[in-house]
Amino acid sequence: MKQKITIRDVAKLAGVSSATVSYVVNGINKVSEETKEKVFEAIKQLDYQPDFTAISLSKRKSNMLGVMMPFVDNSLAPMFRENYYYTEMIGGMESIARKNKYDLLISGVRDPQDCKSWVTKRNLDGLIFLGLFPEALYEELKSLDIPIVLIDNYEEFGKSYHNIRIDDELGGYLAGKHLIERGHRAISFIGHDLANFPVDWNRSNGLKKAVTEAKLSTDAITFFEGKGSSFEIGYEMGTKLLELGDKSTAIFASSDILAMGIIKALQERGKEIPHDYSIVGFDDLAINMISRPGLTTIRQDVFNKGVVSAQTIIDAIEQKISDPVHVTLSIELVERESTRRLE
């Protein structure tokens, strides 16, 4: 194996000290043009690559970002396999990270200790949290003094961190309004554990708001809660809805993937979408293109959410911002074929 080219090799070849090389490499402006010239020449000749590990050690900065994902069944596998929401967002983060010469480290976390030690061991410069974690985790991390970005967080304690989200209530409202305007008077809401998941709770709340605004009784809504937000759960809920003989004409699902599961269940039982049920989803992920009929949904730009999150944390790391940043990204209803006007 070839010997690694170090800053000293460059220094020697350029006939200067390693400090000078370091200055040049880091663009510290106190080196004469002439010397710079020589150094650059030597760098090119040797194909010198500064070692991030060493930089990291001496600067206490790794240029690495940690991305925390929730475990499902003690593993991240289901996340990667089925949570297209997260992978799409990670795509956005990656693009910004690379542009700024950061690398992304992705991990699931068991307990706060684990997480903290991961950050310490790897010298991570910042942390992005996808999903909900126990408050103790954030508490534990406070002492680390690195920027933290929370996505879709509504917790009180979350306010002291950077926050990137959308207006979930507005999303629910738009969905509700869309259905009500099309004559639906009995709507089923299908979401994930409303008591514990503020995102779904807010979406359902938006629906309620639309119903109230239209001067309908809130009985117009039937609530179904699953224990998760997967295709299978959607399928389960759809089946349940039929079994219960629910009389609603429209369904608002708190995520696209849930909606797809519901649609499958309904279609398998001979129901036609949108003839028998109008359905609205949420997110507008890339998988939507697969769905037939095309899914009417509340579109959020998930990729961009990743972009903004990564940019926020990098800005924070590089001291361009200090106070917690709270960003609310825009959403819109996209009408496709899964909803219809009730005659």
Added chain:
Amino acid sequence: MKQKITIRDVAKLAGVSSATVSYVVNGINKVSEETKEKVFEAIKQLDYQPDFTAISLSKRKSNMLGVMMPFVDNSLAPMFRENYYYTEMIGGMESIARKNKYDLLISGVRDPQDCKSWVTKRNLDGLIFLGLFPEALYEELKSLDIPIVLIDNYEEFGKSYHNIRIDDELGGYLAGKHLIERGHRAISFIGHDLANFPVDWNRSNGLKKAVTEAKLSTDAITFFEGKGSSFEIGYEMGTKLLELGDKSTAIFASSDILAMGIIKALQERGKEIPHDYSIVGFDDLAINMISRPGLTTIRQDVFNKGVVSAQTIIDAIEQKISDPVHVTLSIELVERESTRRLE
């Protein structure tokens, strides 16, 4: 910010030298039980976390694995957004990596230089390649002397690296046999640039084999080649197939996502699956659950492919293997509702 706890703090508290602490931490067996005891006690008391960066610098080993993904349109975004094949596989890698205390770094590469410098800068211990890259890249990397795992590679030069793949030709053969046994005598193959993508070429070749074996003329197959393997391309190809007035009764698509695009195109033009066309896909990704009718496909365990790849590279890093390992994982045909027997 709290001062970082170093090995010296532990040493001091335990009343030993830092070298001794290092021995204990690394399980180097030349420390008396008694001293070990004291050291462990001190570690616990201080909640000492060895710093990977420092370890990395002094051992020249980072415990980080690089995963290279191909760029699409100069970005990884489409990969994360739509290539469920890769994300599913990354899930598998992550699980093994974490178990072995490795972290995964994911990157796209522009040119060989870039890649090499990434490895050098980050001190990566190993590299996994998803997809096809120019040969020059691998050449460039040779001098780095780190283990490299290639996924789905059929190139001649790939033989000197570790290789994880399936028998793609067998897959094509199984698909073809399935269709032929069900009475289909005119089959369209839809794949990605056969001249340059051996995976698709092998799959099509398997189909040919089945056709030949059944003593049919190879005219029985019509080939369609798209420039990619996405839903959109599938849609495009499906449309084209109809426009050409192709008389085939069955379609073998070289990936599920392609198949879904094809199905969408056909269904939109009023064709019924499997009544008008029987369709077989390839991979059996999680998105398949969305498809209606359920897609008959060649199932490979993509998650497991990630697992095996990661395990292989870790074994190589830790010197448990030396010669290039070539693994061929098993596949099977999964029959669902998208294929039918021709009467």
Added chain:
DNA sequence: TTGAAAGCGCTAACAG
């Protein structure tokens, strides 16, 4: 069985 000390490659006072 333990410790002193010289690195690993780079940065950043400080001195000149």
Added chain:
DNA sequence: CTGTTAGCGCTTTCAA
């Protein structure tokens, strides 16, 4: 403007 030098936190000879 440039160089000297002391770290960053850990490993690993080598000697005791």
